[in-house]
Amino acid sequence: MKLDSKLPSGPLHEKWDRHKADLKLVNPANKRKHTIIVVGTGLAGASAGATLAELGYNVKSFCIQDSPRRAHSIAAQGGINAAKNYQNDGDSIWRLFYDTIKGGDYRSREANVYRLAQLSVQIIDQAVAQGVPFAREYGGLLANRSFGGAQVSRTFYARGQTGQQLLLGAYSSLLRQVDLGRVTLFSRREMLDLVVINGKARGIIVRNLVTGEIERHVADAVVLATGGYGNVYFLSTNAKNSNATAAWRCYKRGAAFANPCFTQIHPTCIPRAGHYQSKLTLMSESLRNDGRVWVPKKKGDKRHPNEIPEDERDYYLERRYPAFGNLVPRDVASRAAKAVCDEGRGVGEFGQAVYLDFADAIRRLGIDVIRDRYGNLFDMYERITGENPYEVPMRIYPAVHYTMGGLWVDYNLMSTIPGLFVLGEANFSDHGANRLGASALMQGLADGYFVIPYTIGDYIAGTELEVVSTDADAFKEAEDGVKQQIDKLLSIKGKKSVLEFHRQLGEIMWDYVGMSRNAEGLKHAIKEIRKLREEFWQNVYIPGDSRNLNKDLEFAGRVADFLELGELMAIDALHRNESCGGHFREEYQTPDGEALRDDKNFAYVAAWEYKGDGKEPELHKEPLEFEYVKPTTRSYK
Amino acid sequence: MKKMTLHLRIWRQKDANTPGKLVSYTLNDVTPEMSFLEMLDVLNEHLVAKGEEPVEFDNDCREGICGMCSLVINGIPHGPEHATATCQLHMRHFKDGDTITIEPFRAKPFPVVKDLVVDRSAFDRILAAGGYISVNAGSAPDANSIPIPKEVADEAMDAAACIGCGACVAACPNASASLFVSAKISQLALLPQGQPERKRRALRMIEQMDREGFGDCSNHAECEAVCPKEISIAHIARMRREYMKAMLC
Numbered sequence: 001m002k003l004d005s006k007l008p009s010g011p012l013h014e015k016w017d018r019h020k021a022d023l024k025l026v027n028p029a030n031k032r033k034h035t036i037i038v039v040g041t042g043l044a045g046a047s048a049g050a051t052l053a054e055l056g057y058n059v060k061s062f063c064i065q066d067s068p069r070r071a072h073s074i075a076a077q078g079g080i081n082a083a084k085n086y087q088n089d090g091d092s093i094w095r096l097f098y099d100t101i102k103g104g105d106y107r108s109r110e111a112n113v114y115r116l117a118q119l120s121v122q123i124i125d126q127a128v129a130q131g132v133p134f135a136r137e138y139g140g141l142l143a144n145r146s147f148g149g150a151q152v153s154r155t156f157y158a159r160g161q162t163g164q165q166l167l168l169g170a171y172s173s174l175l176r177q178v179d180l181g182r183v184t185l186f187s188r189r190e191m192l193d194l195v196v197i198n199g200k201a202r203g204i205i206v207r208n209l210v211t212g213e214i215e216r217h218v219a220d221a222v223v224l225a226t227g228g229y230g231n232v233y234f235l236s237t238n239a240k241n242s243n244a245t246a247a248w249r250c251y252k253r254g255a256a257f258a259n260p261c262f263t264q265i266h267p268t269c270i271p272r273a274g275h276y277q278s279k280l281t282l283m284s285e286s287l288r289n290d291g292r293v294w295v296p297k298k299k300g301d302k303r304h305p306n307e308i309p310e311d312e313r314d315y316y317l318e319r320r321y322p323a324f325g326n327l328v329p330r331d332v333a334s335r336a337a338k339a340v341c342d343e344g345r346g347v348g349e350f351g352q353a354v355y356l357d358f359a360d361a362i363r364r365l366g367i368d369v370i371r372d373r374y375g376n377l378f379d380m381y382e383r384i385t386g387e388n389p390y391e392v393p394m395r396i397y398p399a400v401h402y403t404m405g406g407l408w409v410d411y412n413l414m415s416t417i418p419g420l421f422v423l424g425e426a427n428f429s430d431h432g433a434n435r436l437g438a439s440a441l442m443q444g445l446a447d448g449y450f451v452i453p454y455t456i457g458d459y460i461a462g463t464e465l466e467v468v469s470t471d472a473d474a475f476k477e478a479e480d481g482v483k484q485q486i487d488k489l490l491s492i493k494g495k496k497s498v499l500e501f502h503r504q505l506g507e508i509m510w511d512y513v514g515m516s517r518n519a520e521g522l523k524h525a526i527k528e529i530r531k532l533r534e535e536f537w538q539n540v541y542i543p544g545d546s547r548n549l550n551k552d553l554e555f556a557g558r559v560a561d562f563l564e565l566g567e568l569m570a571i572d573a574l575h576r577n578e579s580c581g582g583h584f585r586e587e588y589q590t591p592d593g594e595a596l597r598d599d600k601n602f603a604y605v606a607a608w609e610y611k612g613d614g615k616e617p618e619l620h621k622e623p624l625e626f627e628y629v630k631p632t633t634r635s636y637k
Numbered sequence: 638m639k640k641m642t643l644h645l646r647i648w649r650q651k652d653a654n655t656p657g658k659l660v661s662y663t664l665n666d667v668t669p670e671m672s673f674l675e676m677l678d679v680l681n682e683h684l685v686a687k688g689e690e691p692v693e694f695d696n697d698c699r700e701g702i703c704g705m706c707s708l709v710i711n712g713i714p715h716g717p718e719h720a721t722a723t724c725q726l727h728m729r730h731f732k733d734g735d736t737i738t739i740e741p742f743r744a745k746p747f748p749v750v751k752d753l754v755v756d757r758s759a760f761d762r763i764l765a766a767g768g769y770i771s772v773n774a775g776s777a778p779d780a781n782s783i784p785i786p787k788e789v790a791d792e793a794m795d796a797a798a799c800i801g802c803g804a805c806v807a808a809c810p811n812a813s814a815s816l817f818v819s820a821k822i823s824q825l826a827l828l829p830q831g832q833p834e835r836k837r838r839a840l841r842m843i844e845q846m847d848r849e850g851f852g853d854c855s856n857h858a859e860c861e862a863v864c865p866k867e868i869s870i871a872h873i874a875r876m877r878r879e880y881m882k883a884m885l886c
């Protein structure tokens with residue numbers, strides 16, 4: 001395997017334009033003769049499906065849920081960044097680029113990130129034209145807020161439902177193409193394998209989740225937009241159906257997996273309440289604009305928060321990071337919360353929480369302003385915890401939220417398998433070792449609306465695409481493999497539920513491959529994951545059969561893949577002997593506990609190649625060069 | 638932690654073609670902090686441990702935004718809490734010893750798939766008949782080129798908040814989809830971008846709604862009462878006006 005990132009030459013700000021000018025075009029009359037499979041209908045998949053159909057391609061669109069509109073993107077709350085500089089506060093494409101590179105701790109490609117910043121501007125135009133009701137000022141122009149520590153106001157939002165509104169916009173464009181006959185929807189389908197013919201991605205195998213039927217679908221190219229793998233930790237802010245299966249099966253077919261250990265732990269989530277806990281709920285980061293984070297100075301202080309006097313509180317973010325205070329980036333805020341809890345100063349029933357306090361903000365701005373800004377978030381908090389955050393500080397704790405790692409792609413968003421393109425959270429492309437708030441929505445839509453329509457055309461125009469049908473041997477082989485796995489899973493008839501295996505895997509991942517890692521713990525995790533995987537294949541119990549809706553069976557396949565991916569994440573974390581972004585290795589820190597990056601040895605993308613079950617994956621390195629931004633120590637002090 | 642005992646009566650149905658029935662279960666280890674769906678997870682773990690088939694129910698985000706969860710709880714779509722989707726309902730709203738009846742969203746255009754899971758793809762087909770603004774990627778003007786008064790944008794957002802869950806249909810004695818359809822028609826009719834296709838949109842979406850077999854609206858307002866996003870029936874009135882105007886010219 002050779003990694004060729006295909007980065008265009010020329011000055012940074014001209015790269016994308018020059019590249020577009022060099023890309024081959026498909027004759028408009030021929031486009032409808034080409035079928036493109038798009039797996040996933042989140043922001044990335046829906047925008048890609050709609051746009052490719054607008055260009056005239058014949059698109060088949062797949063998703064797990066009963067409707068494309070329910071993809072996990074719908075849950076994004078806070079907002080979407082764009083370098084519009086409508087606020088005249090010094091924002092620019094350069095600044096968004098710079099913030100993203102720095103925020104990612106210098107582990108992403110300059111060219112990709114610059115393109116993302118350039119395209120951000122068009123995304124807002126597109127969304128508004130679709131009827132996305134972004135927040136507005138009284139003068140009728142779009143409102144912005146500052147988000148997640150950005151020092152400019154560049155975040156566009158639609159109340160606390162930005163992801164929903166952007167997704168409904170993309171979904172409506174997708175449905176328009178359904179109406180026009182250029183997109184066919186395949187809902188309640190799960191992709192279980194990629195079909196590769198003559199070295200090119202030519203189709204997929206899916207299971208119809210209602211009838212259990214295994215279907216073959218053929219195409220000229222496959223676009224994967226299946227989201228992130230945060231659910232490998234069992235408890236995360238991701239939707240229950242979010243999973244890594246499609247990406248993982250592509251990895252096993254030859255697509256390199258990049259930086260799997262780069263996961264983002266979001267600092268402001270509602271803490272776990274009990275063993276039955278099924279997921280964690282994010283409280284939008286925007287809360288940190290007005291809320292102050294603190295814990296008691298004394299260990300094990302069990303007093304009611306409102307009874308703890310001011311001078312016995314430790315506003316530890318303000319203390320440690322005077323310049324950014326409560327607005328430090330996510331990874332920094334999460335680690336700091338863990339540190340005070342590890343010291344025994346955590347609050348709540350399990351001592352695994354810190355306070356996020358609005359008392360000062362309410363005094364300063366009045367309760368109405370706070371209600372106007374965060375009302376729905378406060379309601380959500382109260383609904384879940386039964387506590388009123390207007391009166392009692394919120395309790396929050398970090399939770400797994402996003403995965404920066406993903407399938408490796410070149411500048412064209414093509415994986416190491418020709419014809420397999422990967423978009424959105426499923427790829428690794430733009431966020432380096434840490435993603436900035438409000439940047440995932442931007443990336444998903446940039447990929448789908450504005451990158452893939454150009455680059456896929458170049459691939460189709462420049463590639464010899466043999467005529468293939470679903471009768472090809474490769475389809476049969478892939479389908480047989482899928483069926484065998486399903487039969488095997490059902491035949492084990494062991495004693496332990498899929499859920500229990502998933503929970504156990506999650507605990508290993510959270511304890512050893514979570515917020516902070518060390519070599520010993522990672523080695524232990526690898527051993528434990530292997531043991532658990534072995535037990536899974538001998539002792540899992542799946543009720544029912546494969547001939548109708550069977551969620552346990554669906555989840556079993558996903559957990560089986562998580563049990564392999566988890567190991568790769570630990571291997572990657574173990575090999576990366578540095579701390580950067582979301583990857584914090586305890587051995588590599590400064591005396592005052594800040595991350596210690598090693599640019600000399602680790603300024604590269606780690607792309608792992610599958611070598612067969614039970615074999616060590618092979619590491620390929622894509623060096624990262626910084627021509628425009630000089631890597632410095634990220635300091636938020 | 639306090640434990641509650643609950644008596645559950647749950648609709649079990651193998652598939653669309655097999656008749657279903659209510660089956661009783663008792664759960665002893667429910668805590669008030671659990672969400673309703675976590676309570677069902679616990680039930681399912683017990684069932685699986687006994688080698689029985691778990692109860693299938695749709696869910697995904699568990700945050701009240703994806704619209705995937707459904708369930709009619711004690712006769713009310715999404716249960717007793719106002720403006721709350723099933724996945725956001727917590728067990729602290731129930732009492733030790735309660736009997737809870739759980740059924741699927743029922744409506745002819747929402748056939749049961751299995752147990753509590755129904756097929757709501759009719760909603761996709763209605764939206765595909767016009768619930769969009771025709772704009773290709775790349776052709777949009779600058780986002781601030783059309784100012785929209787804040788009140789109008791806010792009202793459009795109120796309508797756009799619909800999560801497409803279908804509770805309105807399940808609550809309606811006529812199985813009308815008017816609240817859902819009107820929310821989209823209203824959102825786009827309010828915005829300047831939605832004007833060019835306004836008439837065509839109203840006509841086509843309403844025709845598709847009829848074709849899918851949803852009933853007529855006769856102002857029961859049950860839909861508004863159960864809607865987890867508090868979509869107002871004022872949108873239905875606007876939809877009627879839109880339809881009349883579109884028919885007249």
Ligand SMILES: Cc1cc2nc3c(=O)[nH]c(=O)nc-3n(C[C@H](O)[C@H](O)[C@H](O)COP(=O)(O)OP(=O)(O)OC[C@H]3O[C@@H](n4cnc5c(N)ncnc54)[C@H](O)[C@@H]3O)c2cc1C
Nearest residue numbers: 040041042043044064073078079191227424425438440441
């Ligand atoms: C609670 C929460 C809040 C967030 N808030 C923000 C925010 O404010 N701003 C921001 O920028 N980002 C935010 N994010 C991150 C952002 O929402 C996601 O990164 C982004 O939406 C991912 O989009 P996507 O299109 O890549 O994938 P997804 O939206 O996850 O979509 C995945 C799609 O793939 C399909 N799929 C998956 N596997 C298969 C398979 N095997 N076969 C068939 N189909 C499959 C699914 O059905 C789905 O349609 C948030 C994330 C969370 C969890």
Ligand code: SF4
Nearest residue numbers: 799800802803805864
């Ligand atoms: S109008 Fe309300 S009840 Fe009906 S689908 Fe939308 S959110 Fe659900």
Ligand code: FES
Nearest residue numbers: 699702704706724
């Ligand atoms: S599960 Fe998403 S709205 Fe209830």
